[in-house]
Amino acid sequence: MISEKMYELGSKRSVIRELFEYGKKRAAEIGSENVFDFSLGNPSIPAPESVKEAILDLVENTDPIALHGYTSAQGDLTVRDTVAKHINGISEKCNVTPDNIYMTSGAAASLSICLKAVIVPEDEVITFAPFFPEYRVFAEAAGAKFSVIPPNKEDFQIDFDILGKSISEKTKAVIINSPNNPSGVVYSTETISKLCKILTEKSKQYNHSIYLITDEPYRELIYSNDKLPYVPDFYDNTFVCYSYSKSLSLPGERIGYIMVSPLMKEWQKVYAAVCGAGRALGYVCASSLFQRVIARCIGDTSDISEYLENRNFLYNSLKNMGFDCVSPSGAFYLFVKSPEEDANIFCERAKKHEILIVPGDDFGCSGYVRIAYCVKRERIEKALPSFEKLINEYK
């Protein structure tokens, strides 16, 4: 007599969560130094010192009633102003004000709120494989049909032919995620331009706005000299969903924002719907302390050079062993081709070598595995002989 849908969502563990639990059990059996767990995207680099300093100073020197009190539902005005100004330093086209910023409890909240704000019954939401599996949960919870464009396994950019055929008059929103979890791929300026051109055409054809929702928790985790294109500069009807989970290593504190582009058609109305959706989902305000912390640390990141070193070391090592791997430009994942067709079987084999990696099937991309390299360097070093043994089984 309860909601069977919610029961199913709560009782069906994700593959990643299963692996994580297995890893803990295995570590208890053979010692955690002997389990090579690459399953989780949990930052392995501490928050920068500026975060610690900000918390200590705020707690020592601010009136606790103001510091821990309610902010307005969309976030503290000064904090939103700081975020808006920061974005104006990135964007070449948007003039963002605090009225475009809605502070959230992280990216999952940002996405849920944007979708709830724009979806009406019968709407469809499109994303591109490989994709973060919770997108389906959020889109369906908002009442949308969720459809996935299959992966373009050549370079993991977008397959525009299939996209063109998949957009219908029911398409209300498209979600992108670059740098991408799980592939580590960054969408090129060319990809973004082409995507936005198609969305503009299709919006005209169907005479309604198609919203582009860009999920950007990995924006700062990029390892090439290429500039990451800022999506709102390419497409007016854009929501940016940002989170400080990865850039400031604060995943458990749940702090991020939605930017409703000032170039969006009737953005004030859409922003109001964002406020309404936040209310309907039970959000009151993002943590008042952490709103202030991120305002003080705006533009800072954790020392991501460690991820870069991990990436280079692991990528080169695996390539030398004979693994085939997608070129990793950002985030902290390698997306490796499974040496046998079924990546699930490959992952089970890897487990026998105490290597925990995630099959791509859950991300909508069979035949690949995700290796999260946000781990201590020692774990990678100790794991290499096991990776070698694993690939040799296929030689």
Next chain:
Amino acid sequence: MISEKMYELGSKRSVIRELFEYGKKRAAEIGSENVFDFSLGNPSIPAPESVKEAILDLVENTDPIALHGYTSAQGDLTVRDTVAKHINGISEKCNVTPDNIYMTSGAAASLSICLKAVIVPEDEVITFAPFFPEYRVFAEAAGAKFSVIPPNKEDFQIDFDILGKSISEKTKAVIINSPNNPSGVVYSTETISKLCKILTEKSKQYNHSIYLITDEPYRELIYSNDKLPYVPDFYDNTFVCYSYSKSLSLPGERIGYIMVSPLMKEWQKVYAAVCGAGRALGYVCASSLFQRVIARCIGDTSDISEYLENRNFLYNSLKNMGFDCVSPSGAFYLFVKSPEEDANIFCERAKKHEILIVPGDDFGCSGYVRIAYCVKRERIEKALPSFEKLINEYK
């Protein structure tokens, strides 16, 4: 083409919010010391020192990766264990374990998640006037029809005749809130017993569980010697929605919990649905720092003696002037009978004396006004002559 429902929720300001904005404007005009704003339920007493000490110690002496990292979705195991043990010190009947506790981002999240977990299409949710207006938002967002039992203006306990007639086979959940916002009334043991007896009978009659959701952010704010009955000791199918917003003066940090009673029928299944609902609403985990803070401060409260003094002072002063006021046993509100039938007109008159108070209509109770006395003592003192002038207009 966006969700009109969400737009409406986001653009229609609540009466309280309107008053709050008016108060800020007026303060800029005549000085904040001359505006007697009693509109908001924002704690006026700082968090206890133990909160500050806990934050400082955690930030100084804990590995930041662990401190700010993801906890499991239901909350850190040690934190849940601490909460469970604390509840076992209150309850006379429940043996609560960490598996009954789901840490949330405050009471609004708790309520939204419980409702989403149990509601299926066609279900109804019942509450009792006067009630916190967001209950309607949360119940309707979960897909339920929301119905309100009119207030029993004699003593603001429950009108059981109307309740008995209002419960139908579609009733899935009943929400109570004691100590009550806005009336300040505490439900007696007799009221709770009688309510639970009726729910038990009706559950049998309709052959399905009717869930009792008890919203308890004001549990610690009680000013009589009577013991507050612990609802799960009276009724098995109970969810406790708790928040530390008021007891620890942390409303902006969004930290609380859901307790799924271990006496609930198939509680493991219901708990799984709670986990699923949290996921569907975009919650990942409650703030990892504040989970640890509340575990360290468990059982502490802000110095609520200030509220008690405010209550006594304001209640006695208003009574002496000739106001008629509901006996205030808890929370930090006085619920005063409007000297004219339409409390909205009365509140407009009060505004002319720079007194900002909230008409009861929004809480489902016409003819009354809510006065939030979680303010500095000076504000009450300075406001008394204005209250006197106001009541004299009716003499």
